[in-house]
Amino acid sequence: MKLSSVKYLVGEGFKNTWTNRLMTIASVGVLVACMVIIGLAVMISENVNMAMGNLEKQNVVMAYMEDYSWALYGDGANQKKGDSTEKADKNGIRPSDYTIHNEAEAKALCDQIAKIDNVASVTFVSSKEGLESATKSMLESQKEYFTFLEEKDQNPLPCAAKIAMADMELFDETIKKIEQLEGIDSIQSNSGLAQTLAAIKNGITVAGIWIIAILMIISLVIVSNTIRVTMYTRKLEIGIMKAVGATDTFVRLPFVVEGMVIGIISALISEGLLYCCYRIATETIIKTFGGVIAFSEMAWVLLLLFMGIGILSGVIGSVIIISKYLRKEGSEFAAI
Amino acid sequence: MEQTQQGFQVSAVKPIIEFRGVSKTYQTGTHALEDVNIKINSGEFVFVVGSSGAGKSTFMKLIMREEKANTGKIVVNGFDLTKMKRKSVPMLRRTMGIVFQDFRLIPNMNVFDNVAFAMHVVGADSRNIRREVSKALSLVGLGHKARSMPNQLSGGEQQRVGLARALVNSPDLIIADEPTGNVDPNMSYEIVSLLTEINKRGTTVLMVTHDHNLVRDFHHRVIMLDGGKIVADNAGGDL
Ligand SMILES: Nc1ncnc2c1ncn2[C@@H]1O[C@H](COP(=O)(O)OP(=O)(O)OP(=O)(O)O)[C@@H](O)[C@H]1O
Numbered sequence A: 001m002k003l004s005s006v007k008y009l010v011g012e013g014f015k016n017t018w019t020n021r022l023m024t025i026a027s028v029g030v031l032v033a034c035m036v037i038i039g040l041a042v043m044i045s046e047n048v049n050m051a052m053g054n055l056e057k058q059n060v061v062m063a064y065m066e067d068y069s070w071a072l073y074g075d076g077a078n079q080k081k082g083d084s085t086e087k088a089d090k091n092g093i094r095p096s097d098y099t100i101h102n103e104a105e106a107k108a109l110c111d112q113i114a115k116i117d118n119v120a121s122v123t124f125v126s127s128k129e130g131l132e133s134a135t136k137s138m139l140e141s142q143k144e145y146f147t148f149l150e151e152k153d154q155n156p157l158p159c160a161a162k163i164a165m166a167d168m169e170l171f172d173e174t175i176k177k178i179e180q181l182e183g184i185d186s187i188q189s190n191s192g193l194a195q196t197l198a199a200i201k202n203g204i205t206v207a208g209i210w211i212i213a214i215l216m217i218i219s220l221v222i223v224s225n226t227i228r229v230t231m232y233t234r235k236l237e238i239g240i241m242k243a244v245g246a247t248d249t250f251v252r253l254p255f256v257v258e259g260m261v262i263g264i265i266s267a268l269i270s271e272g273l274l275y276c277c278y279r280i281a282t283e284t285i286i287k288t289f290g291g292v293i294a295f296s297e298m299a300w301v302l303l304l305l306f307m308g309i310g311i312l313s314g315v316i317g318s319v320i321i322i323s324k325y326l327r328k329e330g331s332e333f334a335a336i
Numbered sequence B: 001m002e003q004t005q006q007g008f009q010v011s012a013v014k015p016i017i018e019f020r021g022v023s024k025t026y027q028t029g030t031h032a033l034e035d036v037n038i039k040i041n042s043g044e045f046v047f048v049v050g051s052s053g054a055g056k057s058t059f060m061k062l063i064m065r066e067e068k069a070n071t072g073k074i075v076v077n078g079f080d081l082t083k084m085k086r087k088s089v090p091m092l093r094r095t096m097g098i099v100f101q102d103f104r105l106i107p108n109m110n111v112f113d114n115v116a117f118a119m120h121v122v123g124a125d126s127r128n129i130r131r132e133v134s135k136a137l138s139l140v141g142l143g144h145k146a147r148s149m150p151n152q153l154s155g156g157e158q159q160r161v162g163l164a165r166a167l168v169n170s171p172d173l174i175i176a177d178e179p180t181g182n183v184d185p186n187m188s189y190e191i192v193s194l195l196t197e198i199n200k201r202g203t204t205v206l207m208v209t210h211d212h213n214l215v216r217d218f219h220h221r222v223i224m225l226d227g228g229k230i231v232a233d234n235a236g237g238d239l
């Protein structure tokens, strides 16, 4: 195919779009509506996902360790914390019954936890820190009792690891893996919340995919309908093209260009509209909730998505319609 | 395609169109052509005549591969139409120029662009297009009307534009189904004279007509169809 003829046919496509401008405007309108809805779906789900992510980060897991110091609570007061000299206490408990005897061992266990897949971060919480945060919300009189214990080196809390996960969907699996580590006594978590969050995220993703799929089909139908109208108004040209021996590719090209032009115009308008909508909407949202994803962070993705939808529906729509027409045998030069 | 305009070059030896036992039955069950056998040599001018429904248009459509034959073998310009794939049809069509009874000019293009359109869509480059379109328009005597719109022309002039468009890609064969059907008698003579002129330069011309006067006054080969069969053919002699 020669460049000059491609230029000519592309020009014809642009001319078609203009000659057919009422149809073009109508289909651009419908396409923009579809794209704006798709864009809104994407932006809402992105923002919700981000908010969920924040919630997830706060939803931490505490893993308490089999800490020897805990056994010392009460009776083993004579024994120093972390002292690993083998000496059974009154209740017959030996240091070797425990895995963790000092902070160094506890920190090593933290490192082991960090190596597990899906563990995003691990923070070591010493028994002292644990007690501090536990007593924070207590009444003054209760607090006094615990600080008294701490002072007597009888902190009842074992060392612990504060764990955040990357993917909440793998929550239960990850918990199991942590539990299997030697030295973990018990795990405290809010798995119910984790599951709800995961379910909501999932639901949003599935709904988003459905919305996009349905609207893409609508876009395809709209564009191919416009092309069908153009095709009927240009049957005379098509007939002549076929009579003089134009290849199918040549006959199709102007229509494909028209479809693409409609798609691209729609994509650009949708992007602009969404930008305005988003700014107006987020100004109020930021004031109430604070923290939304900036439009600029999503701008390229959205534009790419719109261009993709627009160009794909333009090209596929026109190719389907024209090919169906071109394959018809007989009377192919018929004008009307 | 090569320049075969110099008639003597190909002479009347090689058939440009050949039908062997060709039948065409439409899906409706109408037997439009039955066992047609014919040879048309390169450089000939052939009138196809016959009453309405005789199968003249069907005969032309088979040559242009607008319709497919049910049985028999058709060879046009070296293409075996019975074995031809859909993809090759454009190549066959580029060897022929088609003239329509109703002109088929694109109303929103001027005369020049209408003729140029036929070159653009087969991939010609713009310099060739300018040269060939001017040549074709002056051949049909419309060089001065290049900027006119079709609705500013008489029927005869419009058909001459149609003729220029059929000629512009230098075809070996002109196919014209009743090209004078929509123009007055004087213009008809002018158009057939033009076709005869083009034929003298070596292009084979195949023309369907109902006009006995034309057939009588221009001494060309006449093929007569009736009920889908060739009932007369004056190849080499008079009807
Ligand atoms: N597309 C079609 N489908 C069904 N039947 C057809 C079709 N085209 C033509 N016919 C029939 O085939 C027969 C031959 O038609 P054709 O058009 O070849 O006649 P013709 O000689 O060109 O007639 P006219 O002089 O009126 O143009 C007629 O009976 C016609 O009704």
Ligand SMILES: [Mg+2]
Residues within 6 Å of the ligand: B056, B057, B058, B177
């Ligand atoms: Mg006819």
